[in-house]
Amino acid sequence: MADTNEIYKYFEPTVQQNTLALSNIHTLTSWGVGTAAGILGLTGWNGFIFFLANWVVISALILFVKCGGNPSVHFKSSFMDVAVSPLLNTLLSYVLVWTLMYALVYVYD
Template sequence: MSTEESEALQLLYPPHIQHNTNSLHTVKFLSALFSGAAAGILGLENFSGFALFLASTLLTTSGIWLVKCKGRPQKYLHGGLGPLLNPGQDNLFSFVLVWTLFYALVHVYD
């Protein structure tokens, strides 16, 4: 690790970084749930549903990056852009769960 990186890490306050990371996970989780519900209600199947998940993840990431991080995620999150772009395995599973639930509830007699 270079001295510039270590000096930049010393400026980060760990409780704030932890709070920002927890908030990011919560927002991404809710985004996955709502996009799963939308995919199920719309009756999307196969890759079109996963395309909606990818689009919602990218839209959420760009919104957080532009609005909350003001284009500088390394100031607010440890790892910079990496944690923002990572959709998270648990979010993918939650998306699929809600997707199949809403698909089954809405399109049960199709």
Template sequence: MTVKFLSACFAGAVAGILGLQNWAGFALFLASTLFTSFCIYFINCHGKPKKYFPDGWTGLLSPGQENAFTFILVWTLFFGIVHVYD
């Protein structure tokens, strides 16, 4: 498991519990991806992403297709669990 995967899981759970729909949920995913990337940039890469990622900033900021699908899966799961009778 990677940090970005866990970030997508937690963001999906938060979006589902809060009942976010449509673009609001995807905005949360974008915000969590950016926050995670900046944390990796400052904490792990020490300001030099090119040293650790072949694509530099591009590799650091890309959410990855599997992480986007994970976010959507967890989002719909928690949304259905919490808001099934609303």
């Protein structure tokens, strides 16, 4: 009987809306952090360390401010949905904007 309660624990449209909002937050912050890294002229591992440091801060803010410290209320797999799952897509967006901004500021001057 516990399995039946687990199936109906979440209302799927609300979970999808929360996931979309989370995706938007991660995408926009990756663009902002990528822009900052490009303008600051970070290259190589420094840029990736900058990304990871900002990723930890943004994920912590989402977990504690937006989710109130309890992400399992808003997402099915809680911490995985908030901090781990969108990491690769966000990293790709970050690298794209980072290299674009670096090229615009430092290569073409």
